[in-house]
Amino acid sequence: MTDSPPKKGVFNATVLMNRSLGDKFCRLTLELEKKANIPFSHASAGQFIEIDISKLALPAEKLIPQHLSDSAQRDIILRRPFSFADIDCNNDTTVVEILYCVLGPATLRMKTLKIGDSVNFIGPLGNGFKIPENRKLALLVAGGMGAPPLIHLAKVLKKQCPDTELIAFVGAKALAGLAFFDIETSKLKKETDIALGEFSRLNIKTFISTDDGSAGVKGFVSESFKNWLTKNKPDDKDTIVYACGPEAMLSATAAISSQFKLPCQVSLERRMACGTGLCQSCAVKCRDKANGNTIYKLCCKDGPVFWSDEVVWE
Numbered sequence: 001m002t003d004s005p006p007k008k009g010v011f012n013a014t015v016l017m018n019r020s021l022g023d024k025f026c027r028l029t030l031e032l033e034k035k036a037n038i039p040f041s042h043a044s045a046g047q048f049i050e051i052d053i054s055k056l057a058l059p060a061e062k063l064i065p066q067h068l069s070d071s072a073q074r075d076i077i078l079r080r081p082f083s084f085a086d087i088d089c090n091n092d093t094t095v096v097e098i099l100y101c102v103l104g105p106a107t108l109r110m111k112t113l114k115i116g117d118s119v120n121f122i123g124p125l126g127n128g129f130k131i132p133e134n135r136k137l138a139l140l141v142a143g144g145m146g147a148p149p150l151i152h153l154a155k156v157l158k159k160q161c162p163d164t165e166l167i168a169f170v171g172a173k174a175l176a177g178l179a180f181f182d183i184e185t186s187k188l189k190k191e192t193d194i195a196l197g198e199f200s201r202l203n204i205k206t207f208i209s210t211d212d213g214s215a216g217v218k219g220f221v222s223e224s225f226k227n228w229l230t231k232n233k234p235d236d237k238d239t240i241v242y243a244c245g246p247e248a249m250l251s252a253t254a255a256i257s258s259q260f261k262l263p264c265q266v267s268l269e270r271r272m273a274c275g276t277g278l279c280q281s282c283a284v285k286c287r288d289k290a291n292g293n294t295i296y297k298l299c300c301k302d303g304p305v306f307w308s309d310e311v312v313w314e
């Protein structure tokens, strides 16, 4: 009998790059230690790692934004979850990309990581996006910080399903919130249909929207998605929707997908303590499809990716 490959573990990684993308966003590239190669060669888009930030120091005071000066002082006891924007397993070397937004004490400390520094993490964790066979069209709906796992998924789909057409809908509050895409914002014209950053490199048609109209169409990304569906009426048997972003945007995307009878997978976020199913802090209210009863699943262990029709949206 052969042993099944290890699914997760505690590993170290070396920082290859950590650079800013605009004011609030950063791109962190990590080379994982060799023993992580096997679990990560089986990892899927939408899975995540829990990074130990506890030993990292704060940046110099002048580099701490005013609005974070109080919260920055908090001790970081719990690891922090991050999904991947890419996993590249090649010749026994695994390199992962994390795109992160600086929001509080942990992400502020992550900004200080330098080339050659070591970080400890647990992963790969959770269940990622599933890729059903025979889908001719995959629609990716990304809101704000939800872009990274969809960038990874797009790369996986391009490789594994070369005949599937991909169309992306990307939204943010304002132009600055699109920085995950590593674009020179001066190049971003105010158009409705712009191929940008990673999606452009993958040749994916992309519709941009911002709440304030500073890039693309003014309005929510879910509206841009709905307008496209209304105009194009894709076949429900050939199409699948993948979404990641704030809960209200996911709820709207789930409702619109259901209206057009399209299967939809959503990547949810919860505050996570352990990341491995032990502390029960990340409950997601779901519907048992067999009998309609309310059940609670764990975002870290059963998710973070769920079918949108199993989630009870509130």
Ligand SMILES: Cc1cc2nc3c(=O)[nH]c(=O)nc-3n(C[C@H](O)[C@H](O)[C@H](O)COP(=O)(O)OP(=O)(O)OC[C@H]3O[C@@H](n4cnc5c(N)ncnc54)[C@H](O)[C@@H]3O)c2cc1C
Binding pocket: 048, 071, 080, 081, 082, 083, 084, 098, 099, 100, 101, 102, 103, 104, 105, 106, 107, 108, 145, 148, 149, 268, 269, 270, 271, 272, 304
């Ligand atoms: C499965 C998963 C994948 C994630 N992937 C990414 C990623 O690829 N890139 C990225 O930038 N961030 C990602 N996050 C969010 C990231 O974990 C948090 O931004 C980070 O932990 C914030 O830590 P902090 O100490 O800097 O800020 P905190 O002080 O912990 O938080 C700052 C603010 O952000 C809110 N917040 C923090 N974490 C969450 C959360 N999980 N859900 C909702 N609100 C939250 C807090 O309520 C607070 O208002 C992911 C979260 C999950 C659960």
Ligand code: FES
Binding pocket: 271, 272, 273, 274, 275, 276, 277, 278, 279, 280, 281, 282, 298, 299, 300, 301
């Ligand atoms: S974070 Fe502990 S159970 Fe999910």
